[in-house]
Amino acid sequence: MTPSLLLLSLLAGCIDEPPRYLYGQDLDVLELVLWTRTVGVYPDTSILDDPNNPFVTGAYGELRWDLVSDGAWVPAFYAWGTHLASEPSGEAQFYTATALGEVYARRLAADEDLYFVRALAIAGHQVVLDEFPDSLTYDESGTIGYRLAPLAYQAILDLGGEPQGDWIVVPTEDGGSTIVPAS
């Protein structure tokens, strides 16, 4: 087998590798570097210029879901952040902020960066409330939708923050609670 054929077969083999590999790059060792002070928070699109972003060419596809379900939060941030910058939506903002929140909670970044990671996570969830208040995400069937605003609201509280805006918490029929606009 020539080196070229070997390389091709190795690259092709990567398709069946565990999802946290991207064309031979081990995403598990990917480190979070705060490229700009508003990276990952709509309408910032600087992540598309971030040299540390392995998905800058857009090669995240459905992998972004696997990264979340696998708990690979640093690459999940880059995948979802790239998706957010390319196709802004509440869902992309929510998962980008969620990834940052998990990076903070699990201390997956350098100690000196955790303060700012948390601030970005809160800012991202706040954007869901402010800019995408009606956004939904869906279950695997793609038929059952969930409102993201209540999840973003709770995520801010879980991060020790205080949600901003005119939202009120109301009880639901099943005994839980949700949020609705105050006016």
Add this chain to the structure above:
Amino acid sequence: MSTLLLLLLACRPDPGSPDYPDPSAVDSGDTGQEDDFYPGPDPWQEGEARLSLGLFYEGGASEALPVDDVTRHYYIYSATYSETVDVIDRVEGYESAVIVHGGGEWWGGGITWGQPEDLGAWSTLHLSLRSGSDSFATLSLHLTGGGTEAVVAATDYGYSADGAWHHLAVPLADFASGGADLSSVTGPFVLVGTAGTAGDELRVDNLYMSGD
């Protein structure tokens, strides 16, 4: 050879007390080197309520919450800048801090407290800044309390990158009105700036909080 070294060490006289100032002293601005020590634009007076954060300040204070690298940390975010000191160009104490821009899209750093502190007794944050570089034309001061980060622009308090020292007095009420709970502060002082040229400098000095 080793034996000789040990013998020499054993004969070494007691060096006595160090003759350099103790930077952790908070009860007095008198460090024994008055000729070199700059009292600053607003020197602390005995009995005056003043809080030292243990960073960018060497003078006296009635209280101190110094950086101890255990629960109170000073962080430079993502190596966005480096820091050195200037013993010549300074406002207060023996040196000013020199923030050297890393050349990236932003820069930022500041104090993080693992345990919240009640700063309700303090009314004003004081800070001296000097830069003549466009890289530092705009910068913001952040304070986080009760989980909410409030941000103010340094230019709103008299700062400009015109090459002169500017002595800022920022009412903590301005952070409170931005949503920060001053009774539960975890980020008392953070500086954040924009993209700039690597090597450009900002000098920082005389950081403290005062009471009414």
